[in-house]
Amino acid sequence: MPTRAFFSRKPPAFALGSWLLLALLVAPAAQADEYTDVNRLISSKQFPQALASADKYLAAKPRDPQMRFLKGVIQTETAKTGEAIATFTQITADYPELPEPYNNLAVLYASQSQFDKARETLEMAVRLNPRYATAHENLGDIYARLASQSYSRAQQLNAGNAGLSPKLALISQLLAPAAKAATPAKAP
CATH class of the missing domain: 1.25.40 (Serine Threonine Protein Phosphatase 5, Tetratricopeptide repeat)
Structure with missing residues (x-):
């Protein structure tokens, strides 16, 4: 939850x-x-x-x-x-100093595969609160998603590159639990 x-x-x-x-x-x-x-x-x-x-x-x-x-x-x-x-x-427009709405917004963007928007939004959340662990974790998940997209595209462009398959496999393992765990913030 x-x-x-x-x-x-x-x-x-x-x-x-x-x-x-x-x-x-x-x-x-x-x-x-x-x-x-x-x-x-x-x-x-x-x-x-x-x-x-x-x-x-x-x-x-x-x-x-x-x-x-x-x-x-x-x-x-x-x-x-x-x-x-x-x-x-x-x-975020009315209270730009609050990091939690940025985090939740990023989770929603990620759920729509808008990973660049999610990354930008999470980067704002961690700029506002560098100790916001949930936003850092979610940002790591977004970076992994972006890496997966880049490796997949590289493999499409150069199927003979043997170094890409292990990277894709590793990222897939990493993302399997992360797909279920994107964490929005909650209010008390």
Whole structure:
């Protein structure tokens, strides 16, 4: 199952009247509950309910990146690839500092065999967060896919090159588990 690592929200750091302070303390808890509820619905594969909850939340807070991210995960899980690509692309436009949407976007590109787009997108994710292990792993898988394409093309152009068959076999072994393991990011 894909991971959903994302970011946490920080509550405001200023002092207000007691009633406003109470509202500020309750609001993040309510948000956390809504994120938790949507995540729970995703985990239990109740995608229509998860999407309805995400859409309801986003109707009130349309720019919330974390819930938009969850909506993209739901779209991915329900094979609405075009919609998921649009969602993650918009998040990267609105919040270019967040690496997770780039990672998920790259996984979607890779699923469509758009390996050059996936590579560029993952390179952005690792530039934003050089310690983002999932993006590094996915980037390695993309490089292996690109190597496989190059070796296959070289073999078509020069079938007599005996050095290509072992390379293709090795890449095929390497990619067999990777085809199942492309890892999108998840939100908490």
